[in-house]
Amino acid sequence: MQQRAPRTDLFTPFDANHAGYLEVGEGHRLWWEESGSPDGIPVVFLHGGPGAGCAPAYRRFFDPARYRIVMFDQRGAGRSKPYASTEANDTWRLVADMEKLRTFLGIEEWLLFGGSWGSTLALAYGQTYPDRCLGFVLRGIFLGRGDEVDWFLRGMARVFPEAHRAFESHIPPSERQDLLAAFIRRLNSANRSEALAAARVWGRYESMCSTLRMTEAPMGIESGESLLAIARIEAHYFMRRLYLEDNQLLRDMPKIAHLPATIVQGRYDMICPPTSADALAQAWPAADYVIVPDAGHSAMEPGVRAALVRATETFKARLRVAA
Secondary structure, three states: OOOOOOOOOOOOOOOOEEEEEEEEEEEEEEEEEEEEOOOOOOEEEEEEOOOOOHHHHHHHHHHHHOEEEEOOOOOOOOOOOOOOOOOOOOHHHHHHHHHHHHHHHHOOOOEEEEHOOOOOHHHHHHHHOOHHHHEEEEEEOOHHHHHHHHHHHHHHHHHHHHHHHHHHOOOOOOHHHHHHHHHHHHHHOOOOOHHHHHHHHHHHHOOOOOOOOOOOHHOOOOHHHHHHHHHHHHHHHHHHHHHHOOHHHHHOOHHOOOOOEEEEOOOOOOOOOOOHHHHHHHHOOOOOOEEEEEOOOOOOOOHHHHHHOOOOOHHHHHHHHHH
């Protein structure tokens, strides 16, 4: 009998089954949704940014007949409230929020799926609650190290000089020695127009460097209002080095190295260069490490998208056997 080739394309669009808000304290309410099969393998989708929020297309990485798909907007992001807030917003509060959501939904263990900042948060949660993790599908690895933040702010100019010039030119020459602080002042300005203008510049810079073929469109979002949470919360976390010690996530890998994982990395990812994925793969010998040869950072580039769907299909079979 001829064996069917593994699926490599997104699943047909489907709707959520349930959605609502979860009060997590300190004035924050998280938007969450469930889709797929109520009796399926629980998986939690962790969006990037921090601050980017979730979109319906992200459900489509998972077979709705076999997965119970949980998505939520992290503090200040997407539909969570208050919007674009950096108050009481840090890595370890987000880890605690995930655990509250898991308990609220009555889930014993779940698969963690995250890209970029979502990979950081998945590792931080996993190393805090390893017994609650079935495994990991991680993309565009970001370990929250200082050199990764510095690369985003200045290093990408080596590959995308025109994009960086547009980014830097938003700041007067007298303030460019500390671009991050200068952007934070504008993103948090009481003058809404000034804050939105800075958010558009930040979003365009990130978008222009995110794909193998450079695009001017800021992540498909034209509104400064829509970009404000991404820019403001990213800058807030970057200033504080993601609330992590340098190399903390690599140092603590023994806590989760026994768990199954797939690491997907675009060869030409300029937002999160492959050196971080390589370091993680070296610390995680049991992980499947997939380099996509013709892709950048975006999860929706064809090769990355295909690799992620293959990973969820593989976990579907692996976790069924394990059960």
